Amino acid sequence: MKIAKRMENLSPSVTMAITALGRELKAQGRDILSFSAGEPDFDTPQVIKDAAKKAIDDGHTKYTAVEGTIATKQAIINKLKKDHGLDYELGDIVVSNGAKHSLFNLCQLLIEEGDEVIIPAPYWVTYPEQVKFSDGTPVIIETDDSTEFKITAEQLKAAITPNTRALILNTPSNPTGSVYTKEELIAIGKVLEGTDILVWSDEMYEKIMYEGKEFTSAASVSEDMYQRTITINGISKAVAMTGWRYGYIASPKKDLVKAMIKLQGQVTSNVNSITLQAAVTALDGSADADIEMMRVEFEKRRDVAIEQFNAIKGLSCVKPDGAFYLFVNIKEAYDDSLKFASDLLEEKGVAIVPGDAFGLPGYFRFSFATDLASIEEGIRRIKEFVEK
Template sequence: MKIAQRMENLSPSVTMAITALGRELKAQGRDILSFSAGEPDFDTPDVIKNAAIKAIKDGHTKYTAVEGITETKQAIINKLKRDHGLEYSLEHIVISNGAKHSLFNLFQILLDKGDEVIIPAPYWVTYPEQVKFSDGVPVFIETDDSSKFKITATQLKEAITPKTKALVLNMPANPTGAVYSKKELEEIGKVLEGTDILVLSDEMYEKIIYDGGNFTAAAQISQDMFERTITINGLSKAVAMTGWRFGYIATPKIEIVKTMIKLQGQVTSNVNSVTQYAAIPALEGEADENIEAMRKEFEKRRDIAVKAFNSIKGVSCIAPKGAFYLFVNIKEVTNNSIKFCEQLLEEEGVAVVPGLAFGTEGYFRFSFATDLESIEKGIQRIKNFIEKK
């Protein structure tokens, strides 16, 4: 049997692989501390669980419209209006099985062979893989600590070609926690004026912002940016609903919405009905106290972890402005992040993700979405490992 050629272009997720290996070693009796998965260690808030239980008891267990039920779509509209002053209608929203599914749908319906998608690096591992699977070409703009892992308007202008179809923005970013200011987004928007380039703005971590900062959505920068932006979001990270699989897009471009519904209708149909009902209180702000409590705890962990890493000789780490990852610079220690992470897991029982998986060598990603005791213990093991080397 021969597997389809297109699968040769698709690489497995390194983060998933390392997480799975960590679990396997743990099952063998090894003392493993894993900082590889992007999953909050908090439980889903009770207000969401109770909404799910009510939905089941009320019999909301049937097929729904492919794009989602009206009540949930309206809750998304209310959220975008309340948080960012954005005006959308029901025909502007599509609910999918997590933001990853939303992105896959988008790349599939937007890209023809050879179309280019600009992706800032470091990047979430899934972006380039989905672009390549959709016959597109990922074009990377390199960033590092000195730019706080953010691209500039000048870099964007230089990367644009006649084949550029879209720019992917992820803010706060995975794996760096970078957050673009309103001014920086305005400068990016000016570069795009007069083009047909779409902005795919992945705002999954928007509620996890530190240092009293404010989050600016790409679509709220200007009318021009509103028209070209497809906002991708969900509830996995901020509301600890990873397993529920709820993502959505919002765009004023009706043709994109209709085509996305057509594709999803032939692949997965609707998101499970119970999740859609459970999402409503989260979108309407009924879990905001829970979200803020989680955000505060993440910020506390961030501060402790950043200080601990920066005390290790040969290691440096800038404090992320959002999300729950540190992108730790180990260039003075090694420039082979894969070998470093493999040996760290084998010798010290600590699982982190090599920077190369995110397109940037000389770093590793450390998720602080776990308890403080494990974080402190894990960083001490990393320090021991580096000192031995």
């Protein structure tokens, strides 16, 4: 069977592959501890599940508008206004089947052969793959521990060419948990002034912030940034709704929004109608106590994991300000992060994701979105492995 040539531009998701391998080994009876998945271990809050059940009982089981119901779009508008002071209209919002779908739509709409998209590394594995699938060219800016894995305005300026179409920002970051401050976003915005470069700002982890630090939405730092920023968000991570598949974009560019609705209408149509109803409850503040409970627990886990990792000779880790990942530096202990991950899984039954998957070898991503006992046991096994 002939497979379309465009598929040659697409690589499998390493994070999903390792997670699947861990599950397979566990099913075979192996003692496996997996820290590879980017998924909260908490259940969806009961208030949201109740809203979904009511939606079924009330007959919300039919097709809806491709871009989402008025109720769910209004909930997004209200949330963005309340949290970030941003003003959007119903015609500025498109709801898709997760943020990954939103990003795919953007790539298909905006990127053609010869177009460049600037992506800071380490990056979420999907970013460069979707750009390449759309015949675009990812332009990677490497970072490291010294800048908390954030690009500087100077690095951005040096990477821009006449072919630059967009910059992808992810704050808080997957895989590092790094968060761009308001001042850093302003500096990035200054570099972009006078250009047609768009900012695709993935803010999926915005509610998972630590030590009282505040999150700043890229679109909120100036009028110029508001006009050029496409905010991408959802409810998967902060509200523990990964399987519900709900992401959205917000942009004042009406032509972009109309084009996205046209594309989605020929591909998936609307998001699951029950999810659309439940999402209103997830966004309107009804689940805020549950979100805070999860955030507090994540912070406790982060603090324990950071202390234990930094006590292992040859490993080091920058304390993240958000998300639920650690990006651990292994350069002193191991010269091959892919082999490190493979050997660790085989010898100690611990699944992590090598930094190579995120465009930065010499590190691994450790998700602390699991119980504290498993975290401590996993790090104990990693310590034994490294010291051996």
